[in-house]
Amino acid sequence: MKAAPQAQQRLIDLQELDTSLDRLAHRRRTLPELAEIERLDGRRTELRDQIVAAETELGDLEREQKKAEQDVEQVRTRADRDQKRLDSGMVTSAKDLASLQAEIESLGRRQSALEDIVLEVMERREEAEAKVNDLRAEAEKSASDLATLNERLGAEQARIDEEAGLTTTARAGVASDVPDELVALYEKLRGQFGGVGAAVLYRGSCQGCHLALNTVDLNRIRAAADDDVLRCEECRRILVRTAESGL
Numbered sequence: 001m002k003a004a005p006q007a008q009q010r011l012i013d014l015q016e017l018d019t020s021l022d023r024l025a026h027r028r029r030t031l032p033e034l035a036e037i038e039r040l041d042g043r044r045t046e047l048r049d050q051i052v053a054a055e056t057e058l059g060d061l062e063r064e065q066k067k068a069e070q071d072v073e074q075v076r077t078r079a080d081r082d083q084k085r086l087d088s089g090m091v092t093s094a095k096d097l098a099s100l101q102a103e104i105e106s107l108g109r110r111q112s113a114l115e116d117i118v119l120e121v122m123e124r125r126e127e128a129e130a131k132v133n134d135l136r137a138e139a140e141k142s143a144s145d146l147a148t149l150n151e152r153l154g155a156e157q158a159r160i161d162e163e164a165g166l167t168t169t170a171r172a173g174v175a176s177d178v179p180d181e182l183v184a185l186y187e188k189l190r191g192q193f194g195g196v197g198a199a200v201l202y203r204g205s206c207q208g209c210h211l212a213l214n215t216v217d218l219n220r221i222r223a224a225a226d227d228d229v230l231r232c233e234e235c236r237r238i239l240v241r242t243a244e245s246g247l
């Protein structure tokens, strides 16, 4: 293939712009905000489940407390009733009096045991409330963190897109200076060789594969016409000569 030396130089400019675009695309894909947002999203899903579980536990404890309080109330009512009967003087038989007193004592013990249960449930309920509140606070904070991160991500992406837009415009200008046939070969090689289709020969080394060319190849290049499109024998990329090629 033939192409004017200036067109070959422009191909190197094109390669530089394409490399810049590849770097920008890579940066856009790997912005640290993306990983942080993913982590935070995962945590928010976890939190939703944890809040549901904690709220369920709290509801159970609220019911348990109510039930225990009702039990206390029932025993107290019964003890009050017995006490009134005792105080009324209507129970006269010694046997009945003794049995009534025994029941009042037994109800007193029962009431005290039930009150302990109420206290214990209340303590667990307070812990469950604190847990629900902590989880809700964390969920709120993660929502606001997420909003901040998304804003930062958007700004970062907009900056990259703007730079990519300018680079793409510049690229179009440079590409128009290179013959279509050479651009097509370059694109094909770029696809095959990790984004680098054309490289400079610098001090006897191909800057595509970074290998020093042997004397035979260098002599072949020295003998080639200026407008011959050369290829690196090692990596097959388009090799462009400059004043610093060491020829």
Ligand SMILES: [Zn+2]
Residues within 6 Å of the ligand: 206, 207, 208, 209, 210, 211, 232, 233, 234, 235, 236, 237
């Ligand atoms: Zn090479």
